[in-house]
Amino acid sequence: MTGFHFTVLIQLLYRVGKAPTVILQPNRTVVYRGERVTLRCEIWGGGGTEWTYEWKTNNGNAEKSSNEYIINRVSDTNSGKYSCMARGDHQLTEWSDAVTLTVRLSKPTVILEPSGPVVYRGEKVTLRCEIWGGGGTEWTYEWKTNNGNAEKSSNEYRINRVSDTNSGEYSCMARGDHQLTEWSDAVTLTVRLSKPTVILEPSGPVVYSGEKVTLRCEIWEGGRRTQWTYEWKRNNGNAEKRSREYRIITVNEYHSGKYSCMARGDHQLTEWSDAVTLTVRLPITPTVIKQPSWAQIYRGERVTLRCEIQDDGGTQWTYEWRPNNINSPTSSEFMITADSRGYYSCRGRRDSFTITKWGVITLTVFNSHPAASLSVSPDRVQHLIDQSVTMNCGGNDTKWRMRRFTGSTSPSYVQCSNWGTMHGSSCTINRLEDHSGVYWCESGSGEFSNAVNITVQDDYYDVIILVSPVHPVTEGDPVTLSCRDKEQNLLSNVIFYHNNKLINNDSRGELKISAVSKSDEGFYKCQHSGKESPRSWMSVRGEKD
Template sequence: MGMKDAYSLTEWSNVFRLTVSSNKPKAKLRADNRDIPVGGSVTLTCSVDSSSSGWKYYWYRGEKTSEPLTTQDAVLQSNGQIRVSQGESYRCRGGRGDPVYLTEYSGYIRINKIVPNKAVVTLQPNWTEIYSGETIMLRCEIHDGDTEWEYEWKSPRYTSTNNNEYMISKASSHHSGNYRCRGKKKNAKHVSTEWSTYIKLTVSDNKPAPVLTVSPSWLSPGDSVTLSCEVEHPSAGWRFYWYKTVPKLSDYSYIYELLPGSINGTEQDSYIIHGPTHTAGYMCRAGRGDPVYYTQYSKPGFVWSGDVHSAVTLKVSPDRVQHFTSDSVSLSCEGNFTECRVRRFPEDRYRSDCYKWRFMTGSTCNIKRYQQSDAVYWCESGSGEFSNAVNITIQKADIILVSPVHPVTEGQSVTLGCKLRRGQLLSNVFFYQNDKLIQNDTRRELKISAVSKSDEGFYKCKYSGEESAQSWMSVQVNKAKPTLTADRYIIPVGGSVTLTCSVDSSADWKYYWFRRTSGSSALQSITNVKPVNKVSEGGIYHCRAGRGDPEIFTEYSRAVTVRKTVPNKAAVVTLQPNWTEIYSGETIMLRCEIHDGDTEWEYEWKSPRYTSTNKNEYMISDASSYHSGNYRCRGRKKNAEHISEWSADIKLTVSYKADIILVSPVHPVTEGQSVTLGCKLKTGELLSNVFFYQNDKLIQNDTRRELKISAVSKSDEGFYKCKYSGEESAQSWMSVQGE
């Protein structure tokens, strides 16, 4: 073998290109799910964006550790994948070579572990349909949970945390949408419940407008009228408020007066008015929540009465129901008023005033020919009263029935006729009642000498093949109205009140008794047919009478309110400051306290000047001699005819710029108790060397500053005063009561 030449060289190898990046690669981490289901796991995948291979992957759990996970901590799926079942923050990085070259860490992925506890969203109040301005509370409740939760909400506007309550205090359309929540374990941030089911809230910017219906539309004597108020979503917590309309002529509108028993609203969406006699207008609205959110007022609804009464009366000329289109009609308001307006209510239109559609002269509305319309017409006075109502119909036909526009009363005579457009009253006319022929002779009129209830009905006439429209003739029965009286209006503890129902006419009456509470318009029947009824429950009472077969009833009596004294609910007057002797210009507060009471009371005060109601505090802010005298109070249960007994009197004495007062007990003292009286200057100091008097008789005049009675007796009762250095206090009564 020959020796190689020391200077011989191989050819160069192929070029192998190395690329050295100055930027350290960063691992990327992704998860197939961010929430670990109950009993399940989540797969994490780590990768490095590099064309080269040989990477191994390192896994890390928690944000404060640099120690990689082992197979004991997780399940390695393959190089680059791991399956975890513990909620926490995870990251990864890659490494290769020897020594190992490591990439940068990936970003964190937070994996949340779902626990079996279930989150539920509840509403308070439980309404999903709400209105702009309302307040509603959403609450996140976790079933079978404990108090160690934080909360997360998803709403249409943002995600909030921590609180289990989500308050919407002034709802708007922006709050419409889906709401859900979940709970997160405190001290275990990556453990949570599943998201609750969505609750969808709908917020309407438009206040709901209730619809009022009045039944019946036309009154008969003794009828009850039912008001019904219909509002969207009637089961959604609404209470109903009922109003009587009072005409306000200055701006052609109405003011509203709450009807009895609806100051706090009624649960029922109907309200019964017992025995109304005149035309009246009503409105309603609904409210719910705290503070109360009110709907709009309904449009007015009316009950019509044909009864003519003295306050204001509507007269029609010509005096008939039917009129030709070519007729001129005058509607006149008569009565004791200074101002009046005529209104109408067509079947298919809104109510309106005469000045908008005809000519008003004083209190008369003149409707010219071809300007009439079918409608109910009535008057409204400036003093807030409604007249009788009349129903006028306008006929395009050439024949009309001439019938009275007002109701007729039993026993009166009435005449009906038939008239052609050209003016003459006809003879040889057929008259019909309720489509039954009742007269077909040569007479031109149908005369009823003494009408009875059986004559009420629809009438029409026929002449030479032409037929008039029919009109209703109303016949009123002269119903008696009973008188209801009470021997007293407050039921004492354990006692009763005697009610008497009487009818000014012949005998054989049965009497029917009814009671309701101030919180309801529904009458409860009381089993008793006698004219005298002893009652032991507070309430608002009515009666009526009936007789005959079939039975004819009187109207309802007026209401009589009887209140029941509540036992063990004594009212007490307290003073702040606790002085019964005060001076002109001072301020003092009297407070009515009801022992063992609650917040559902209204209060009544009796004072030297007047009686006031409602508030439990009675403020005298600038005392004068007019405020001197006895004060007492009692409580009245809201929405119930219950009343406490009157408190004991407290006597206040207001002196004009006095510099000295007697210090004496404000409440009565009991025999055997000790009592101390003193004398005090306006500057505040208690005095010594004071003279004390009982009933103007000097009883102590030594150096002591107080008059002490170790055990009072009835003989110590009386008027006391004190004197010091020529100044004399006003006298005050000290009351002594037996043990």
């Protein structure tokens, strides 16, 4: 035949000289259920070539893949032989040597609780046998202790109160569904005698000179009764033998330091305890502060005494006052009505071991009336925030100044022009926000009026106030207390309290005392329809004052 031409295209593939290598990660042929396994096909000397890879598993058919064959969670079906080859740029590698992957049931792991290998007598210990990748199988467990015979148990081996005989190595294995695990790696449990603990009485690390102090060395023996001899060490000095209790009858600054103890008995020796630091300080003397703080206190005035203890903070003190009477508090403040000159003292008590010295203040009370009198309108202690109040200084001097101090101001005794309007000897406050405090008049020559207490009820809604006299009342005089709402309406069905004790009152509208006596002095408050007024102090003075 003429006029015809045949072209034959032959594609030639030539083999690369060296077969690939299968690299296994993790770098071991035995892996455990649930592990992640990566097989990587590496070609030496094939750099720059774009390869496609084929993998052959368990001698089955080849499958195309990347150079990595990843099994995220390996299982029994993944056991077998793995090999790879590659094609690229007219090149064809041989099949790699096969790597055999064996998947086994995970070796159990013994988990110890508490986690440390060292435990102390009497503690509760739990050893738990955990199998990774054995979910869904009903396992029975065996434990091997101290290289002795195996015993069947659950996956937890519990020792409620550990003793010396429990020291040793513990391992476990499991059987289930025709499967048998290997023995786990052994966990070593070491049981020791408990480290002693130093107990300090009184319990705080700070004590005061003159107190009695006891340090006690306590050892937890887990039920044993050992005859111990004890040693004590102070500030890491030489040890000295003593009894279980280290007693200091009268502590002083020399005894400050760190104390630790240890014990010996029945061929046993404990470790040294953790050190307890004892700090000895000089006894505290409280400071008694009076408010108001001016020198001239007149009979019948209300005075607050405050007991201040300078310590390092955090101590819960209870307080004692002298002279003590039925109204003496256990708090740091003592509210009295000035009656006569005398001494008032306080001390703090932390516990049966720690008592401060007595702090003393001398209260001088003047029988004569002050050079001026301070009157209040409306004439009561409690007031509402959105109402005005006027205070008037009456006396011979025409240059009286109104002064005060409150809980929100320092004792600088700011004057009326800072918070009100002064007209002659009168001071008017139109809005009483933040104006609760003690008020008095002061002349240019340093004379003072009596002081009065003003309490502002600062709630806008549904408030009630107690109407009580702002000045001391005289024994034998009648007194009427009442309860009013924010509109100044007199309330009925009211309950009154004196020093937080319910008063039996028939009228239920006003509390009337026909002839007041010293026993009527104290705090009063009222309740109405679930609302309660603040409490106010009513002072009572003698007939001759």
